[in-house]
Amino acid sequence: MGNLITASGFEKAFQYAERFKEGLIVTVLLALFTVIFGFILGIILAIAKMSDFRPFRFLSVDRNGRLRGKGFLLTLSKINPIAFLASCYVEIIRSTPVLVQIMIIYFGLFNKHVIVLPKMMLFGFIRFERFVPGVVALSMNSAAYLCEIIRSGIQSIDGGQSEAARSLGLSKSKTMLHIILPQAVRNILPAIANEFVVIIKESAIAYTIGVPDIMAAVNDVRAATFTIMEPLLIATAIYFCLCFPTSKIIAYFERRMSRGNVR
Secondary structure (H helix, E strand, O other): OOOOOOOOHHHHHHHOOOHHHHHHHHHHHHHHHHHHHHHHHHHHHHHHHOOOOOHHHHEEEEOOOOOOOHHHHHHHHHHHHHHHHHHHHHHHHHOHHHHHHHHHHHHHOOOOOOOOOOOEEEEEEEEEHHHHHHHHHHHHHHHHHHHHHHHHHHHHHOOHHHHHHHHHOHHHHHHHHHHHHHHHHHHHHHHHHHHHHHHHHHHHHHHHOOOOHHHHHHHHHHHHHHHOOHHHHHHHHHHHHHHHHHHHHHHHHHHHHHHHHOO
């Protein structure tokens, strides 16, 4: 009977409407900062994975200037440490639970022995020392997925454009910044927006380290009223009202962009 959904249970839960409102604000802020920082880190990872930095390239030829056919030195000449590290990061993040990642970031990185954050309140209800580790952990997780999205977007651009830009005297960095990336971002914008929706849902895990999001509000209401189903249903409705309209708006703009690409 303790799990029975009742009108009185909803009345008790709605008494904490302000707490749910605060949780909604925190959830949106978490998702927004996560996508921004995750996108920046994702670009860095994507460029790193596509880089051609091979410090031992000179080992691919012998003393006579001839290309080696096989051997350890030839293998060593092909090693790209930047791409290797970026690939390792992406694979590790994508192959481990986000709960484990957020715990490692919070307890392992943001502690009194490594990084100490000031204890302060944002907007009067967000604990800065809890919010920042949540953003960092979710951004690092999102970056691993955005990296592959961005990389596929960059690789979808016709290579002839890079060659044309280089023939006009643009460097690789300027070609990437002014020619390739703007087009790639346009192509992957729907996928990035969908990642925002995913982060809204995944941000619920941040309450485990004390971030006062929607799920933290559910936990507070449960502790105060000894009801669980009613606050969970309210949280479900809030997440739905956040994600469903957002996904429909994304789909609308995706259709508009698709029509714009038709010649």
